[in-house]
Amino acid sequence: MAELRKDPITGRWVIVAPEAPLTPKDFEPEPRTEPKGICPFCPGNEAMTPPQIAVRCPPGKPWRNRVVPNKFPALRIEGGLERIGVGIYDRMNGIGAHEVIIETPEHLKELADFTPEEFLELLQLFQERSLDLAKDKRFRYILIFKNFGEAAGASLSHPHSQLIALPIVPKRVKEEMATVQHYYAQKERCIFCDLVYQEVKDRERLFLEGDEVAAFAPFSSLFPFELWVAPKKHAAHFTSAPAPVLQDLARVLPQIFKRMRDVLRGPSYNFVLLTSALEDRNEEAYHWHIEIMPRLTRVAGFEWGSGFYVNPTPPELACRYLRGELTA
Amino acid sequence: MAELRKDPITGRWVIVAPEAPLTPKDFEPEPRTEPKGICPFCPGNEAMTPPQIAVRCPPGKPWRNRVVPNKFPALRIEGGLERIGVGIYDRMNGIGAHEVIIETPEHLKELADFTPEEFLELLQLFQERSLDLAKDKRFRYILIFKNFGEAAGASLSHPHSQLIALPIVPKRVKEEMATVQHYYAQKERCIFCDLVYQEVKDRERLFLEGDEVAAFAPFSSLFPFELWVAPKKHAAHFTSAPAPVLQDLARVLPQIFKRMRDVLRGPSYNFVLLTSALEDRNEEAYHWHIEIMPRLTRVAGFEWGSGFYVNPTPPELACRYLRGELTA
Numbered sequence: 001m002a003e004l005r006k007d008p009i010t011g012r013w014v015i016v017a018p019e020a021p022l023t024p025k026d027f028e029p030e031p032r033t034e035p036k037g038i039c040p041f042c043p044g045n046e047a048m049t050p051p052q053i054a055v056r057c058p059p060g061k062p063w064r065n066r067v068v069p070n071k072f073p074a075l076r077i078e079g080g081l082e083r084i085g086v087g088i089y090d091r092m093n094g095i096g097a098h099e100v101i102i103e104t105p106e107h108l109k110e111l112a113d114f115t116p117e118e119f120l121e122l123l124q125l126f127q128e129r130s131l132d133l134a135k136d137k138r139f140r141y142i143l144i145f146k147n148f149g150e151a152a153g154a155s156l157s158h159p160h161s162q163l164i165a166l167p168i169v170p171k172r173v174k175e176e177m178a179t180v181q182h183y184y185a186q187k188e189r190c191i192f193c194d195l196v197y198q199e200v201k202d203r204e205r206l207f208l209e210g211d212e213v214a215a216f217a218p219f220s221s222l223f224p225f226e227l228w229v230a231p232k233k234h235a236a237h238f239t240s241a242p243a244p245v246l247q248d249l250a251r252v253l254p255q256i257f258k259r260m261r262d263v264l265r266g267p268s269y270n271f272v273l274l275t276s277a278l279e280d281r282n283e284e285a286y287h288w289h290i291e292i293m294p295r296l297t298r299v300a301g302f303e304w305g306s307g308f309y310v311n312p313t314p315p316e317l318a319c320r321y322l323r324g325e326l327t328a
Numbered sequence: 329m330a331e332l333r334k335d336p337i338t339g340r341w342v343i344v345a346p347e348a349p350l351t352p353k354d355f356e357p358e359p360r361t362e363p364k365g366i367c368p369f370c371p372g373n374e375a376m377t378p379p380q381i382a383v384r385c386p387p388g389k390p391w392r393n394r395v396v397p398n399k400f401p402a403l404r405i406e407g408g409l410e411r412i413g414v415g416i417y418d419r420m421n422g423i424g425a426h427e428v429i430i431e432t433p434e435h436l437k438e439l440a441d442f443t444p445e446e447f448l449e450l451l452q453l454f455q456e457r458s459l460d461l462a463k464d465k466r467f468r469y470i471l472i473f474k475n476f477g478e479a480a481g482a483s484l485s486h487p488h489s490q491l492i493a494l495p496i497v498p499k500r501v502k503e504e505m506a507t508v509q510h511y512y513a514q515k516e517r518c519i520f521c522d523l524v525y526q527e528v529k530d531r532e533r534l535f536l537e538g539d540e541v542a543a544f545a546p547f548s549s550l551f552p553f554e555l556w557v558a559p560k561k562h563a564a565h566f567t568s569a570p571a572p573v574l575q576d577l578a579r580v581l582p583q584i585f586k587r588m589r590d591v592l593r594g595p596s597y598n599f600v601l602l603t604s605a606l607e608d609r610n611e612e613a614y615h616w617h618i619e620i621m622p623r624l625t626r627v628a629g630f631e632w633g634s635g636f637y638v639n640p641t642p643p644e645l646a647c648r649y650l651r652g653e654l655t656a
Contacts, residue, residue: 002403002422004496012499015402015422074343074638075330087526088519089547094330094343143634164636168332171340172635191416198415219417272634306471306600307500308492310402 003314007220009176009191014220015310022224022312024321024328027296029265030151040071041158043105053099054128056121065121066102067129067163073098074164081138081167097133097165101125107158111148112257120250122161126273127246129163130239134278139165141173141277144238149268151295161271169277177277177285184284190234192287200232205315207322208255212248215256217315217322222303223293224313225264225322227256230289238275238288253290259322260294267294331642335548337504337519342548343638350552350640352649352656355624357593358479368399369486371433381427382456384449393449394430395457395491401426402492409466409495425461425493429453435486439476440585447578450489454601455574457491458567462606467493469501469605472566477596479623489599497605505605505613512612518562520615528560533643535650536583540576543584545643545650550631551621552641553592553650555584558617566603566616581618587650588622595622 002017040048049068057063075096083092103111103122114122130142146161147153169177183191199216200209207215207227215229229252231245241249260267270293276286303309320326330345368376377396385391403424411420431439431450442450458470474489475481497505511519527544528537535543535555543557557580559573569577588595598621604614631637648654 001407002401004403004420004422006418008416008418010499013496017402017422020400072348073330074345075332079329086547087530088336088522089526090334090336092332094332094345143636145634166636168341170634170636171338194416198417202415219414274634306473306498306602308471308494308498 005220007218008195009179010172011179012220012222012307012309014222015308016220016314017310017312018314018317021314021317022297023317023326024263024265027224027264027267029267030149032149032157032266034157035155039107039156039158041100041102041156041160042107049100049102054125056125062105064118065104065125067125068100068102070098070100070162075166092167095138095167097136097139097163099129099163101129101161101163103159103161109159110257110261111146111159112254112261114254116247116251116254119254120246123246123250126161126163127239127241130275133163133165134239136165138167139278141166141169142275143170144273146269146271148270149266149295151268152270154268173274173277173286176274177280180284180286181282190284190287192230192289193234196230196232196287205319207259207319208252210248210252212245213252215252217319219315221311221313221315221318222309224296224311225260225267225294225318226315227260227292227322228289229253229256229292230287234283235288236276236280236283236286238273241288249290256292256322259324260292263321263328264294264296267296269294333548335546336523337507338500339507340548340550340635340637342550343636344548344642345638345640346642346645349642349645350625351645351654352591352593355552355592355595357595358477360485360594361478362485363483367435367484367486369428369430369484369488370435377428377430382453384453390433392446393432393453395453396428396430398426398428398490403494420495423466423495425464425467425491427457427491429457429489429491431487431489437487438585438589439474439487440582440589442582444575444579444582447582448574451569451574451578454489454491455567455569458603461491461493462567464493466495467606469494469497470603471498472601474597474599476598477623479596480598482596501602501605501614504602505608508612508614509610518612518615520558520617521562524558524560524615533647535587535647536580538576538580540573541580543580545647547643549639549641549643549646550637552624552639553588553595553622553646554643555588555620555650556617557581557584557620558615562611563616564604564608564611564614566601569616577618584620584650587652588620591649591656592622592624595624597622 006013052066052068054067055063056065075094077097081092143164200214205217272291275288334341380394380396382395383391384393403422405425409420471492528542533545600619603616
């Protein structure tokens with residue numbers, strides 16, 4: 001019998017189908033094709049990107065990572081928002097920032113191969129860029145994400161993540177912030193804190209507990225082998241995460257990517273860093289976290305239209321594979 | 329300059345990027361692979377499906393369409409819901425119905441090739457099955473959809489659509505019903521009615537206006553070449569659609585699928601029929617419609633996580649291609 005599970009934060013019900021669950025062997029890894037032409041993100045080709053915004057480059061040594069504007073940005077930094085109504089509709093100019101974080105000079109290196117020290121630099125870069133863009137009063141939200149592999153929407157294979165500064169708060173974040181506030185008004189506790197506490201205590205869906213962060217498969221995972229990483233102590237804004245939290249995160253994340261690569265044979269994946277809206281000064285309004293979604297299935301067809309998901313791999317089972325208790 | 333557009337019904341903002349918009353030539357059609365083995369939906373193989381629920385079969389002639397239970401159902405009809413709380417979480421048994429509508433005996437026929445009469449029979453079948461399942465008081469919503477092509481999640485190529493009866497109302501429908509009610513409370517009009525009226529009047533995003541239904545590219549399309557078809561007169565429930573509306577719909581839909589096939593070179597696609605919740609007796613609470621989404625791009629990577637979409641083809645441009653004013 002399948003199970004219907006409700007996400008306590010989004011309110012979304014998901015069909016989790018454990019009758020004949022899909023396991024790692026059921027997911028065929030997509031062949032990785034290398035885009036043709038010169039890689040604009042490789043050392044020596046710096047002139048192929050727009051002028052860099054930030055760089056880590058010890059004196060007299062090669063750079064370790066760079067931030068550049070996206071050459072084909074979804075949003076542009078110049079101009080005014082010019083909000084207007086078109087009959088029943090609302091529109092505004094596509095004002096924002098769209099940056100690319102080139103994570104390493106090494107074309108073939110994956111996040112799974114990053115040392116904790118290397119990953120820490122990347123997380124610090126996310127914080128620095130977020131803090132810098134937050135000064136622009138037109139922006140309401142900063143979204144950091146990564147598309148790895150073609151199936152996840154990556155058009156370049158050189159390791160990179162992206163940052164988009166938006167003049168609006170994404171609907172999903174807005175809704176989740178409202179849920180967190182509502183829950184807090186009732187219980188004087190953060191719903192994410194309760195959720196992380198339960199996952200750490202139950203251990204059934206726990207991938208790894210660090211000193212500061214916990215990684216777990218969410219109860220109502222939309223996708224097979226989805227994992228979330230969240231700080232154990234309440235924190236609304238990623239940008240305020242102190243050094244010990246970042247260090248622990250930098251230790252846990254490469255382990256996740258390594259296990260996903262090993263167990264799922266190098267899947268494409270997306271990760272998204274979800275944090276509170278910029279204007280939010282209410283420290284109870286959110287609990288930042290990272291969501292990692294391997295792109296294993298295309299069964300998610302009608303889901304885009306209906307918003308109703310079927311997940312063929314129960315998160316408890318996914319976790320047992322990722323923890324190495326079961327092998328494919 | 330890209331544009332940010334807000335969907336008046338979902339409240340979702342979408343980046344519509346018209347600076348270097350993608351046109352039909354930019355979308356590579358996926359090669360269609362034929363699954364191996366005997367097709368369980370072809371005439372002669374009726375024993376390969378579970379016992380049929382409905383059939384159109386004129387006396388002494390072969391069947392024209394059949395409805396069978398899904399052999400690998402996401403939800404099952406037998407049992408009780410048994411709602412329970414697991415700490416912070418809610419769950420219930422996966423009770424529901426999951427049916428397959430085999431649209432034709434012809435393995436290679438596509439919806440684009442259906443005559444209006446054939447399409448009408450299919451729509452009538454959707455209505456019949458919905459009305460039958462609506463008698464079961466455990467169900468709150470009936471979702472009818474089609475996955476065509478591998479990229480859209482189809483596992484069998486024989487023409488078929490699916491029906492899932494759910495013990496919950498999908499989050500998206502619930503939210504949209506709330507928006508419609510809120511708008512009605514303010515204006516005593518349905519927001520979908522206003523939207524359809526504006527699209528028919530403006531014509532910029534109009535694909536085709538029939539006597540009873542209108543087909544248009546939505547202002548804040550999430551996907552390139554997305555089209556919606558809605559009745560011009562207010563109607564909450566698809567099951568109550570009278571014969572003239574169904575007839576007009578049966579005339580318009582094959583034209584849409586034909587144009588999509590011609591212009592986009594046979595894309596995979598999903599369609600979803602969105603209608604009001606079963607318990608809804610408030611005839612203002614929704615406006616049923618069909619959403620058709622060709623699956624052209626995988627750029628939608630991080631969108632699953634963030635709920636924030638970038639659409640590389642402005643709907644006005646998509647419509648000009650679909651109407652034949654521009655050629656690829």
